[in-house]
Amino acid sequence: MAEVRGTRPALIATLARRIMAFALLAMVVQVVIVFADYYFDDVELGSLIVERETVALAAGLHDEDGVLRFDLPEAAIAYRLDPATHIARIRADDGNTIFSNCEDRCILHLLPEQVDPPDMWSRLLSYGKPLSVAGGRAVTVGDERVSIEIAVIDRTETAMWRAIGHEFVDHLAIPMSLQLALVLGGALVSTVMALRPLKEAARQAERIDPLDPEKRIETAGLPREIAELGEAVNRALARIGGLMREQKLFTTAVAHEIRTPLAMLKLELGTIDHPHARRMEADIDDLARFVGQITALGRLEATGRSAFAPLDPAQLVRNVATSIGPFVYDRGHTIGLAEDEGGQVFRGDRALIEDALVNLVTNAVTHTPAGTAILLRAGPGREIAVEDDAGLMRVPASAIGADATGARPDNRLGIGLEIVRRIAMLHGGRLIFDVDPGRRTTARIVFGEPSPSPSSGGEAG
Incomplete structure (x- = not known):
């Protein structure tokens, strides 16, 4: 957007130059006509x-x-x-x-x-x-x-040229200058007033949230030509939204259909007493988790903000610690709650945020050795965090302490963290990693007000 503003001339400047050029041309023609009329x-x-x-x-x-x-x-x-x-x-x-x-x-x-x-x-x-x-x-x-x-x-001929010059100044130059100033000023003011609705429509388009499929450009009260442009953009957004929804439904349906064959395959492998069968079961578990994440991603992208409700971060971390505890302990890790640091109530979708916490805990369990202690923390403010004492997360130096866009652990394409990041974006927040190598890794979700354009990658909240 800034590049467009910097490289393309403004419409007002273009109009001003053209009005000035035609006005000067008119003045030259009029000077020639008046001179010929007087001189001859x-x-x-x-x-x-x-x-x-x-x-x-x-x-x-x-x-x-x-x-x-x-x-x-x-x-x-x-x-x-x-x-x-x-x-x-x-x-x-x-x-x-x-x-x-x-x-x-x-x-x-x-x-x-x-x-x-x-x-x-x-x-x-x-x-x-x-x-x-x-x-x-x-x-x-x-x-x-x-x-x-x-x-x-x-x-x-001095007196003659003095008389002609006097006529030009009094009856041509001064009136034409006033007329040029009034016409140019009126044209520029009219153009500015006419472009205001177009600028407002552009600002609305800039604020369209890709995570809010119902957002459209408001065309009520706009001039007909600008309203037609806004309606055309709205129709294009509707078509794009329809294609995206169909793609999400197809991906989610495929992932859902794969679950049953995977479950049957795992049952069949359970009847085979061989080390290779156990390794295949572990691979199937990873694949099932991957399919579950694809399904969760489809559910996330179909979620709007209209169903947001007030949430207590302390209650969220307690619920997740209770539900995922058996999974953590079965893999030789421990899980607990850190001291409440003054978490503040915020608006959001409970199921999605709990999914985000589950993904962070699962990521910590998967990529740390047995015996790692995992803590869930609420606060300070509108923040929740998952912390482990292994410090093995590999994050680019530029991402430490900043929005975790682009940060990837060594899991399958980092889709779990991508789900967490999108959940944070949907809630106007961001996912931040703080890493102390060999000692501690902290994944924080800092919530804020829903941002106008999460796809821009800037920090919100």
Whole structure:
């Protein structure tokens, strides 16, 4: 799961990149269209130049004690530096001139002084590029109307490009940037909200417990497309669960059917008085025990957690010591109960846990010499343990004091310990070995709350 997160790009990042790419493409196309529209329309472009230049000059007007004053702004410095190509005249409503840089030349390009100028006017002085234009507009300063007239004979096209750039910034760049931010932000927020149910479904799938065959992804309330995916996963889980159940039933049935022939074979061997017959009886006992373990494993895998009940660990170890005692003593070992170390009640299946203890005791008896003392202990906490004083268990160094996944004694494929480990996993716990070579081996089952994914191999509880 972590590898998938680290190597694959997030959907949100992919969407953001694509939205940004298409938005930039749209901006480029729009810039080209707007540029072509303005650049090849001389009349409209002339009006833009007049508007831009008169706005720059209007910034220098101010009212001082009822008297209009004008200071040439920095943005209109060309009207001082190059009056031959940048002509300007500013008149008050009563006809008085507030500013002029053209003197007698004004009459060549601007309106006659006797004419009351309109609020906005413009005309081309020439056609084609470079563009020359004259025009004016009326502005209000305080309570007084002021007429600003200009003429631009733009040999370098500076005024034209300044006007086009102003239009791009005011009417294209800023609106498109805001639109891009809103569209991108809205798309990302919408994507995050739309992916929340999918992430929840993924978390549910991650928490599916292989030991709980009834666990499914909850699809109620999910969007239709995500719900269809969840239902498809549920159907796949149901099919897999059905196949596993059939396989378990077949294995258990085969193991059960083998029991009767083994019992009959042992009875027949009992009538033969020969050392080879005794050795064969021992082999048959081992095989019968192996078949019994397969049957127990099938029963374990068919068990759910719905039947769990509160269990007292002290009572569990007493019951097992009593029931398996004759088997232990017949093989020259001893069994007893260690001092109660404060075992705590936990929830579980009594029959399965007793089977686990029986397997641990049987394992200790089988792999230790005669005379070995075996102790069963309850506690501390939610823990039970089987201890022997032989210390012959061979466990990898990495497994000592940790979850016993992979630990195997020298029995038949370690199926007994595998059953114990699975019983512990079903109860949200783990099987741990503590080995002091030549002195002591302790197999502990530490119980906890049922873990969400026992197959992950991590410690639970």
